[in-house]
Amino acid sequence: MTTGTETAPFRRAIGIEDLGDGRFTAELGQHWTVGPKAHGGLLLVLLTRAGLARLAADAPGAAPDPLAIAADFLRAPDPGPVEMTTEVLKLGRTASVVQVRMTQGGKAMLAATVTGGVLPADEPQYAELPEMAAEPPADAFDPGSAETVFGLSTSCDLRFDVSSTAFMRRAQAAPVVRGWTRPRDEPTDVLYALMAGDILPPTVFNVGGRFGWAPTVQLTALLRAKPAPGWLRVESRSRTVAGTWFDEDATVVDAAGRLVCQARQLALAPLPR
Structure with missing residues (x-):
């Protein structure tokens, strides 16, 4: 569980544990919250980490980057343990897709698809950005x-x-x-x-x-x-x-x-x- 004084609090907060069979667990801390509930951005990161870990396990030697995540927030998790189950929908050369579901106390919290691939390293040909x-x-x-x-x-x-x-x-x-x-x-x-x-x-x-x-x-x-x-x-x-x-x-x-x-x-x- 992260605190405001620990070293690398973000890295600590997004730790996941592989339970096998495409299942992962994580601990939602007290500091990455909005009021009493876990912060939505942090939940996205945990879903993404679980999805990418599953893709890497199903394609040994691959280390996919996250390209996209689409998540439905079904309920707002409290600080504490959550479990994530994954199902690979596609393994491809350019993009792979995995479904991730997060539960807490036996209730569905979030459902998402995570798309993995390789992020571009080239400079963009066009970009419209805020000043x-x-x-x-x-x-x-x-x-x-x-x-x-x-x-x-x-x-x-x-x-x-x-x-x-x-x-x-x-x-x-x-x-x-x-x-x-x-x-x-x-x-x-x-x-x-x-x-x-x-x-x-x-x-x-x-x-x-x-x-x-x-x-x-x-x-x-x-x-x-x-x-x-x-x-x-x-x-x-x-x-x-x-x-x-x-x-x-x-x-x-x-x-x-x-x-x-x-x-x-x-x-x-x-x-x-």
Whole structure:
């Protein structure tokens, strides 16, 4: 179980144990949470690790990169043990696909498909990226220094762009939030880039007093490249907030200015206050 003072808290939090027969177990810690529930981005990483481990076991000598993960959030797991079962749907030369299901206490929590292959190393021929500094500016907000600590800031480095977090000033603005993140005491790798696609506060917080728990219902993430060392810059934006639903698109760019992750989710919006 991870704590805010351990070395490499992200790596510790995503440890999995092979139980054989395509089954894996993991322990959800107390610090990678949103309120009392496990953080959705961390759950994606655990599902991805289990799926890639199964693909590597079925194709000895292969070490596939994660290319995509599509996950349905059926229930929100609590801190504690979870079990993951895997089923290979395709083993291919370019892309392989494995189904992963996560359970806790005998109940289904998440169901996902993980696509593995080889991430490109070439420079992109075209990229349309958000305009953000490679590192957080001096006036970026550190949620770990606040009186009410944003939970994830105890286990990773986070900074918020103050111009995009109107909800922190009890104001309203467009549903766009920007920030920066990096792991502590370990390299910035592709699995951390995956988690970064769901690491910022919900964009809907900026809209009409909608502040509170905003559970993800479905999330699809695409990994585009292995990140360079250093900070990841993240921009999340909603296209539509309607009724009880909102969408959120996250773009994750590494320190070298390369797109490393895209994530799109459908989530439940808190009721206006």
